[in-house]
Amino acid sequence: MQHEFTITTSGAGLYEFTSEVTRWLCTQGDGLLTLMIRHTSASLLIQENADPDVCRDLQAYFSRLVPPASDPAMQYLRHTAEGPDDMPAHIKAAMMPVSLNIPVKDGRMRLGTWQGIYVFEHRSAPHRRHVAACLMPLG
Amino acid sequence: MQHEFTITTSGAGLYEFTSEVTRWLCTQGDGLLTLMIRHTSASLLIQENADPDVCRDLQAYFSRLVPPASDPAMQYLRHTAEGPDDMPAHIKAAMMPVSLNIPVKDGRMRLGTWQGIYVFEHRSAPHRRHVAACLMPLG
Amino acid sequence: MQHEFTITTSGAGLYEFTSEVTRWLCTQGDGLLTLMIRHTSASLLIQENADPDVCRDLQAYFSRLVPPASDPAMQYLRHTAEGPDDMPAHIKAAMMPVSLNIPVKDGRMRLGTWQGIYVFEHRSAPHRRHVAACLMPLG
Numbered sequence: 001m002q003h004e005f006t007i008t009t010s011g012a013g014l015y016e017f018t019s020e021v022t023r024w025l026c027t028q029g030d031g032l033l034t035l036m037i038r039h040t041s042a043s044l045l046i047q048e049n050a051d052p053d054v055c056r057d058l059q060a061y062f063s064r065l066v067p068p069a070s071d072p073a074m075q076y077l078r079h080t081a082e083g084p085d086d087m088p089a090h091i092k093a094a095m096m097p098v099s100l101n102i103p104v105k106d107g108r109m110r111l112g113t114w115q116g117i118y119v120f121e122h123r124s125a126p127h128r129r130h131v132a133a134c135l136m137p138l139g
Numbered sequence: 140m141q142h143e144f145t146i147t148t149s150g151a152g153l154y155e156f157t158s159e160v161t162r163w164l165c166t167q168g169d170g171l172l173t174l175m176i177r178h179t180s181a182s183l184l185i186q187e188n189a190d191p192d193v194c195r196d197l198q199a200y201f202s203r204l205v206p207p208a209s210d211p212a213m214q215y216l217r218h219t220a221e222g223p224d225d226m227p228a229h230i231k232a233a234m235m236p237v238s239l240n241i242p243v244k245d246g247r248m249r250l251g252t253w254q255g256i257y258v259f260e261h262r263s264a265p266h267r268r269h270v271a272a273c274l275m276p277l278g
Numbered sequence: 279m280q281h282e283f284t285i286t287t288s289g290a291g292l293y294e295f296t297s298e299v300t301r302w303l304c305t306q307g308d309g310l311l312t313l314m315i316r317h318t319s320a321s322l323l324i325q326e327n328a329d330p331d332v333c334r335d336l337q338a339y340f341s342r343l344v345p346p347a348s349d350p351a352m353q354y355l356r357h358t359a360e361g362p363d364d365m366p367a368h369i370k371a372a373m374m375p376v377s378l379n380i381p382v383k384d385g386r387m388r389l390g391t392w393q394g395i396y397v398f399e400h401r402s403a404p405h406r407r408h409v410a411a412c413l414m415p416l417g
């Protein structure tokens with residue numbers, strides 16, 4: 001009842017993996033699903049998966065709210081050894097979830113109609129992101 | 140041990156439902172309570188419930204941090220079909236919790252003295268918000 | 279399988295307590311660990327614990343994103359009775375996690391290589407922060 005998902009990213013942005021989670025759950029039963037991303041420069045989000053502009057706008061907003069370390073407004077940052085996207089990635093990882101919990105009933109996540117599960121990659125370079133999963137059986 | 144709370148909102152702001160949760164739990168026993176909001180344009184918060192100015196100030200701050208799409212600074216947003224408050228609501232829903240976990244002991248949530256549970260409505264129009272609840276029994 | 283950690287803080291900043299959690303878990307076994315901070319003016323974070331500049335930069339960023347109530351840009355805040363750092367602390371507590379979940383396998387948290395667990399103190403004065411812990415056994 002523990003598992004690990006691997007999501008391959010190709011730069012900053014949102015990567016949906018709802019269907020991978022759905023597939024794994026259908027062999028597991030009911031309970032409480034917990035997901036935790038094992039990194040400090042990417043986040044887990046539940047967000048709208050109907051209009052792709054939502055993901056695009058989320059990325060656009062947060063890249064403005066937390067500009068790269070090369071931006072004049074961000075000159076106070078010190079953790080810049082890995083590049084201008086390094087520390088902003090940690091900041092975004094502090095502002096957005098590292099863990100998510102989703103009740104599961106009759107083998108299905110109790111998500112709303114438009115809710116999808118995403119890795120939000122904050123780094124510019126491609127990464128392999130590992131998400132620890134755990135299903136606590138109920139009843 | 141699964142349940143759904145429905146919270147009726149009348150525009151952007153915080154709506155406390157701690158007492159509804161307390162009432163439901165007292166018939167359930169001990170364990171781990173999980174709440175998950177089934178929407179991507181509202182959040183769940185644990186916040187101070189002593190001074191109502193805290194909720195007012197939270198609303199005032201986040202409406203400035205994420206202005207409506209009609210604001211000149213937000214012209215880059217594309218997901219605006221449902222109105223100027225649509226995409227800012229998704230952004231706030233990414234920044235604030237979609238799920239909460241509260242340990243329960245002797246039938247009571249282990250909240251701090253001033254902690255209350257809220258739906259933070261990010262849309263301008265009234266909505267009915269659904270919160271999935273799940274109590275995992277302990278011991 | 280319930281516990282409470284007490285973390286003593288000496289002003290705004292990040293305070294790691296990963297080793298305290300590790301020590302407690304090794305006597306408990308496997309399952310799902312939940313941590314919840316019992317306050318509304320401090321947060322729980324999972325963040326990088328390799329380079330201390332990450333914690334310093336997080337503190338520097340959020341103190342700029344949410345300036346004290348004495349800042350001209352923040353004159354609209356009303357909840358200021360306890361001082362200029364009071365309401366900004368609540369705002370930061372809304373933006374960063376109040377609860378965390380970490381799957382535990384073979385008695386060890388499934389954290390990534392560089393992940394540590396922190397209390398992020400948002401108030402200027404020293405505080406004693408209480409973190410409720412709960413381990414749900416698995417299998």
